[in-house]
Amino acid sequence: MHVVQPVLRFKDLLGLKSIGIENGTGSYDSIDGEANVIHLLRRKPTAPTKFRYLVISENYHDLITKDADLVEITAIDQQFFEMLKRSSSKKLGIEIAVSWLRKTNGQKLAKNIALIKSIHNFTEKYGNQLVLTSGASSIFEMVSGRCFDALLELCDIKPETYWNSLNNWLEHKINMRCYICDT
Amino acid sequence: MTLKRRYKRRYMVVLFHSSPEELLSTARERMLDMFGHVITQKAVLKTIDKIGPDLHVIRCRSEYLGEVLCSLTLIGSEHPAVVLDVSGTLRSLRTRARVKKMSLRLP
Numbered sequence: 001m002h003v004v005q006p007v008l009r010f011k012d013l014l015g016l017k018s019i020g021i022e023n024g025t026g027s028y029d030s031i032d033g034e035a036n037v038i039h040l041l042r043r044k045p046t047a048p049t050k051f052r053y054l055v056i057s058e059n060y061h062d063l064i065t066k067d068a069d070l071v072e073i074t075a076i077d078q079q080f081f082e083m084l085k086r087s088s089s090k091k092l093g094i095e096i097a098v099s100w101l102r103k104t105n106g107q108k109l110a111k112n113i114a115l116i117k118s119i120h121n122f123t124e125k126y127g128n129q130l131v132l133t134s135g136a137s138s139i140f141e142m143v144s145g146r147c148f149d150a151l152l153e154l155c156d157i158k159p160e161t162y163w164n165s166l167n168n169w170l171e172h173k174i175n176m177r178c179y180i181c182d183t
Numbered sequence: 184m185t186l187k188r189r190y191k192r193r194y195m196v197v198l199f200h201s202s203p204e205e206l207l208s209t210a211r212e213r214m215l216d217m218f219g220h221v222i223t224q225k226a227v228l229k230t231i232d233k234i235g236p237d238l239h240v241i242r243c244r245s246e247y248l249g250e251v252l253c254s255l256t257l258i259g260s261e262h263p264a265v266v267l268d269v270s271g272t273l274r275s276l277r278t279r280a281r282v283k284k285m286s287l288r289l290p
Contacts, residue, residue, distance in 0.1 A: 009286060009287075010287070012286075013267055013283055013286060013287065014265070014267065098256060098257070101257055102257055102258065102259045102263065103259060104259075105216070105259075106216035106217060109216075109217065109257065110217075139265075140198065140200065140262075140263060140265060141263045141265075142265060143256055143265070144265065144266050144267065146252060146266060146269055147252050147253075147255070147256040147266050150248075150249045150250075150252035150253050150256070151252075151253055151256060151257075153249055154249070154253050
């Protein structure tokens with residue numbers, strides 16, 4: 001929990017309501033349930049947990065597997081859009097990290113911005129959700145709410161619409177899981 | 184009726200692990216790359232103050248705030264920049280920045 005505390009403090013400074021923290025493949029028993037924190041796990045826990053979580057995957061071919069809620073996108077081809085069409089009933093999250101955009105030069109960045117716009121349109125059409133994340137490995141790589149809004153506007157996405165649909169998607173995904181309640 | 188003589192400005196507190204000159208040059212470079220010379224010139228980016236070793240206050244034209252925020256977020260150097268706060272007045276920004284600095288526990 002000591003690692004999470006500075007992140008939570010920083011989250012409030014950046015005007016973010018809740019954040020996702022990636023967990024390794026270790027034991028999930030030691031993780032406590034913390035309000036406004038969503039744990040991002042590589043594999044689905046076998047038993048109910050104390051904490052809220054989403055199952056993530058780096059490989060978009062996992063779109064057709066059952067467990068993944070969120071798929072991180074770093075390279076896209078035509079196959080990706082075909083996969084999205086096929087997995088429309090699962091309400092998948094398509095994650096695009098700002099850290100990935102940071103690494104690209106101007107020309108590639110422009111392409112990626114156009115791509116984010118097309119992915120957003122595509123996810124809206126087929127019932128999935130675009131999830132723009134910071135992809136931060138330290139607090140100094142985190143992105144504030146205001147900057148997320150600016151990036152969304154750059155991609156011709158209305159921030160209000162995006163945050164509302166993301167909120168609904170998160171509630172839907174998190175409420176589908178089984179949790180242990182402390183009473 | 185009075186004449187509006189000066190453009191509106193926005194002040195930002197940016198957490199950046201290097202000198203203000205480097206922050207400004209990398210931000211300008213990225214902005215140039217993304218939006219071109221005209222927008223970069225019109226945005227009038229300028230460093231105003233330094234609150235502690237890592238917190239910098241920079242200023243831009245309010246019309247181009249979105250572009251500046253995008254450029255700062257997408258700085259591709261080894262030191263990423265985090266925009267902590269945006270304000271229309273320097274006084275309120277400084278007050279809020281002091282609180283943020285304390286909660287960040289920066290030296």
